[in-house]
Amino acid sequence: MNEHITVTNTPTAKTPTLPDAQTVTQVRHWTDSLFSFRVTRPRSLRFRSGEFVMIGLLGDNGKPLLRAYSIASPAWDDELEFYSIKVQDGPLTSRLQHIQPGDEIILRPKPVGTLVLDALLPGKRLWFFATGTGIAPFASLMRDPDTYERYDEVIMMHTCRDAAELDYGRELVESLSDDPLIGEMVGDKLRYYPTTTRETTPHMGRITDNLKSGKVFEDLGLPPINPDTDRGMVCGSLGFNTDMKDALEGFGLKEGANSDPAQYVVEKAFVG
Numbered sequence: 536m537n538e539h540i541t542v543t544n545t546p547t548a549k550t551p552t553l554p555d556a557q558t559v560t561q562v563r564h565w566t567d568s569l570f571s572f573r574v575t576r577p578r579s580l581r582f583r584s585g586e587f588v589m590i591g592l593l594g595d596n597g598k599p600l601l602r603a604y605s606i607a608s609p610a611w612d613d614e615l616e617f618y619s620i621k622v623q624d625g626p627l628t629s630r631l632q633h634i635q636p637g638d639e640i641i642l643r644p645k646p647v648g649t650l651v652l653d654a655l656l657p658g659k660r661l662w663f664f665a666t667g668t669g670i671a672p673f674a675s676l677m678r679d680p681d682t683y684e685r686y687d688e689v690i691m692m693h694t695c696r697d698a699a700e701l702d703y704g705r706e707l708v709e710s711l712s713d714d715p716l717i718g719e720m721v722g723d724k725l726r727y728y729p730t731t732t733r734e735t736t737p738h739m740g741r742i743t744d745n746l747k748s749g750k751v752f753e754d755l756g757l758p759p760i761n762p763d764t765d766r767g768m769v770c771g772s773l774g775f776n777t778d779m780k781d782a783l784e785g786f787g788l789k790e791g792a793n794s795d796p797a798q799y800v801v802e803k804a805f806v807g
């Protein structure tokens with residue numbers, strides 16, 4: 536599958552002087568184009584679920600090659616988890632996809648981002664809208680007790696082209712009700728609405744279409760999105776984010792920010 540990729544081991548990649556080095560503890564390949572990995576967490580790193588950090592490797596020129604990645608693990612986890620696409624000619628992910636436990640990556644411990652609970656006004660129902668690797672910040676928020684303390688219901692809508700691309704999110708969601716740490720808090724508050732758009736599966740369609748047609752409300756037995764009760768967080772491609780903003784504004788929701796909390800927030804899913 537990756538036969539046209541030549542991996543060269545650069546001696547600089549493991550130099551002990553690597554700045555902000557963290558050690559890879561686990562790697563899982565979900566499909567030919569998706570993988571997740573866990574790394575050690577710097578003791579000093581504090582972050583809010585949903586935020587992102589810059590991570591990467593040393594480039595061939597000896598300079599750090601960094602990209603923004605949402606932290607997919609919750610704030611209470613001892614390690615950090617990331618979920619990534621593999622771009623065969625991507626400057627970073629063409630190499631990052633080959634990391635193994637014991638390898639080092641660079642992680643700048645400066646978390647930032649708008650997909651945080653603090654950027655939203657209080658509400659009753661929280662909607663997570665993601666395409667592809669855009670589920671990463673929600674993998675963190677779905678494991679955060681604060682999410683369930685603040686909202687009565689949490690709905691995770693995730694859309695990918697093919698069924699296998701949903702596996703990372705599906706496995707996570709399915710594990711939560713039995714999770715010894717937060718299982719009780721999650722209870723039956725978390726609803727999951729995965730769909731595909733290319734491969735035929737029982738649940739299909741773009742998130743935007745399922746919102747506009749009202750199918751998702753009908754399927755879940757929920758009233759339509761309402762600015763008095765519903766809050767949204769959006770993470771996907773630029774096109775998806777733009778169309779979701781239109782859809783949510785159409786329901787009467789206003790965009791918020793850390794400095795000005797409102798009814799929905801948006802962030803681009805990072806690739807590279």
Ligand code: A2P
Nearest residue numbers: 666667694695696732741742743772774775778
């Ligand atoms: P579709 O297959 O109909 O394009 P991509 O890999 O292109 O980022 O797409 C990931 C998923 O997001 C696909 O299921 C795709 O649906 C969907 N998608 C892409 N663009 C949009 C958009 N503007 N609005 C809603 N869904 C989108």
